[in-house]
Every structure is written in structure tokens, then in C-alpha cells.
Amino acid sequence: MNDISDPVQAATAPDPYPYYTALRAAGPLYYDERLKLWVAAGSAAVCAVLQHPALFVRPAAEPVPRAIADTAAGAVFGGLARMNDGAAHQAARRALQGRLAEIDTLRLTQCTREHAARCRPANAPALDAWVVQVPLLAMAESLGVPQPVRQEVVALVQDFVACLSPLSSPQRLALAAEAAQALVERFGAGIGSWAGQVPGGLPAGVWVANLVGLLSQTCDATAGLLGNAVVALAREPGAWAAVSAEPALLRDVVDEVARHDPAIQNTRRYAHAQGAEILGRHIEPGQAVLVLLAAANRDAAVNPQPDAFQLGRIGRRHHGFGAGVHQCPGQALAAAIAESALCALTQADIDAARGFLRRPVYRASVNARVPQFHPQETP
Numbered sequence: 001m002n003d004i005s006d007p008v009q010a011a012t013a014p015d016p017y018p019y020y021t022a023l024r025a026a027g028p029l030y031y032d033e034r035l036k037l038w039v040a041a042g043s044a045a046v047c048a049v050l051q052h053p054a055l056f057v058r059p060a061a062e063p064v065p066r067a068i069a070d071t072a073a074g075a076v077f078g079g080l081a082r083m084n085d086g087a088a089h090q091a092a093r094r095a096l097q098g099r100l101a102e103i104d105t106l107r108l109t110q111c112t113r114e115h116a117a118r119c120r121p122a123n124a125p126a127l128d129a130w131v132v133q134v135p136l137l138a139m140a141e142s143l144g145v146p147q148p149v150r151q152e153v154v155a156l157v158q159d160f161v162a163c164l165s166p167l168s169s170p171q172r173l174a175l176a177a178e179a180a181q182a183l184v185e186r187f188g189a190g191i192g193s194w195a196g197q198v199p200g201g202l203p204a205g206v207w208v209a210n211l212v213g214l215l216s217q218t219c220d221a222t223a224g225l226l227g228n229a230v231v232a233l234a235r236e237p238g239a240w241a242a243v244s245a246e247p248a249l250l251r252d253v254v255d256e257v258a259r260h261d262p263a264i265q266n267t268r269r270y271a272h273a274q275g276a277e278i279l280g281r282h283i284e285p286g287q288a289v290l291v292l293l294a295a296a297n298r299d300a301a302v303n304p305q306p307d308a309f310q311l312g313r314i315g316r317r318h319h320g321f322g323a324g325v326h327q328c329p330g331q332a333l334a335a336a337i338a339e340s341a342l343c344a345l346t347q348a349d350i351d352a353a354r355g356f357l358r359r360p361v362y363r364a365s366v367n368a369r370v371p372q373f374h375p376q377e378t379p
């Protein structure tokens, strides 16, 4: 099983799926003594944890990671809908959902294709940059970030996301804090139509944090979806040629990739002072649950023949965008971006038989699965 030592490391292993199968067999919810956390691997357990009212997105003792607590990055982190529960979460989420629903998907599709076609990824390093930058540029344009500063904002977001990973070095965290400060200043000064229109009832600082959040949520997750789709198209016999001839197949490709090899492999929940009863187990106050979204997607109870990559899969179910009150509000946008970027890529004159497309390594992460076609050191 590729020498996978634990379910966190599995997220970036070459093939974590046989290992996840063994974890599902280990029980719906079991305690990992080495990692000191609970693990939910099957579909029913994953849904139960994500919908449990006494499990929260951050530990009570550490609402913001200690490593960034007193920095501009920490201030942004603390305002994110994704990182809050209760009233603060509801207010920010309501505002985000309202605004995201106003995005014109057709326009998003067009601008993704334009960005995708502009920087044709002819080799592995260019493809690594392309999977990250195309979604970010398209989303920044949708948030009304004007063209002259768009590239700069995209670069800042790429620096900012380092603060979301416990693997980041002190140098990367320092860069992330500087980027957070710069992004807050740009959005605070009202660059772009969204930044200038704070939803009623929401503090301006919280809105700005969540604009940064929309771009940072787009960054690794959509790069992962896009990159994993490229890998699937290169690996599945005949798939690249089929979608080049019939681009309408791409939506189904994106949906199957989101199930079969999802960008976000796991998320976490924490019990606060009252603890939580779930599936007959007691989660002690302060304990964490690792929620294996990617393992649940391969549960035969919800997807027959789960290991097969099947276009046209009947009744496909997946957990790649979460569930419950924190379920991703950007799912349709992410799928539209991935579909239109892939359309531009598969129409370009690229040799799909090149080995690097089929055998990437994965960028260091505790939860995201983002292929890296040209391996390089992460500082």
C-alpha cells in the first residue's frame, strides 16, 4: 500500500485508495492511538460526523492556529466562515451564499477559457502553474478584481494559503502574514466590485477576510480538482481523445474525478467542553475526528464498484465538497471552472501520452491532493 503510515499521510500518497479500503473495514469510527485522533472512513460515519451539532471546525482552545495567532494572517483566518461555528459562521455564510449565487456561470466559463488559453501549459512546470493560476484568475475576475491588479492579487493569495497548512515553514508563514496584510489593504481600499459592497449586518473586516477566503478556498482545492482530472484523462485509455472530440463529456469527467480522486481528501472536527456521542462512541472534550472524505467516496454502500472510474455513473454520491452546515458553497463554480479549463486544455495541441501527466507526485499537504507534474522542493 505504498508504505502509507497513517491516514493523514495517505492524502498525498501515490495511491491511497487500497489503504482507505482497509480503514473502512477497521470500523465506522475508530481511535488512532498514534495520531491521537478519531478516524471516520465510511460514508455513513463521515455524514454523521459532519452533521453532528456538537462537533466543531476548530478546537475550543485554539480558534486560530498558534503559529499565526498574532499576525495579519491569523486575523483573516479568525474571520473565515470556514473556521467558525454558531452565529459568526451563519452570518458570514449567508452573506457569501447570497453573493456567490449572483455570479454569472456563463461569464465565469468564458473568462476561465480565456485565462486557460492565454497561458498554454506546454511542459510540466507550466502545467503546475496553470492548474493553480487559471482558477484563481477566473475567480478573482468574478469577484470584480480589476485586470491591472489581478495578477498581483493571485500571487498574494498563493503566498497567503501557506498559513492554512501546519506543514509550512516559519519563512512561509512570515510571507503568508505579509500577503494577508497586503490583501486586506487592497480589499479594504475597495478594489473590485465585491470589496466595495459589504453585505448589510456584516462587519467590513469579516467581509474582507471572507473575500480572501473565497480566493484561498479556490486556490488548492480547484487546482487539485483540475490537476487530478488531467491525471485521470491521461491515465484512462482513450479518455483524452474522447473529450477532445466531445467536450460535453467533461462535466461528467469532473464529477467522477471529484468522487474517485478528490482534491480535498479529509477535514477535521473537534469536540468542545461537552464532548459528543456518535455511532455509539464517546468523543472526549478536546478530542479531534479526522473525516476521510476520499475514503467515504469509495464506500460500496453508496457507489457500487467504487474503485472503477466510470463516466455516466448512475446515482453517483460523493463527499468531496463536505456536508452539513459547512458544505462547500463554491461547488458549482469549482466544477464550472474545472470543466472550462479542461476544455481549453484538451483542445490545445498537447501530447497526452507524456509520462509526467500520468505519474505526478503530490504537493506536501495534510489534506489536499494537488498533483505536481514537475517535482520541486517546498521551502
Ligand code: HEM
Pocket: 057, 081, 082, 083, 093, 096, 139, 213, 214, 215, 217, 218, 221, 222, 223, 225, 263, 264, 267, 268, 319, 320, 321, 322, 323, 325, 326, 327, 328, 329, 330, 331, 333, 334, 335
Ligand atoms: C474543487 C474545488 C473545491 C473543493 C474540493 C472544495 C471543498 C470544500 C470542502 C470539503 C469544504 C468543507 C470543509 C469542512 O466542512 O470542513 C468547503 C468549504 C468551503 N468552500 Fe469549497 N471547495 C472547492 C472550491 C471552492 C470554491 C471555488 C469556493 C469559492 C468560490 C469555495 C468556497 C468555500 C467556502 C466559503 C467554504 C466554507 C463554507 C462554510 O464553512 O460554511 N470552495 N469546500
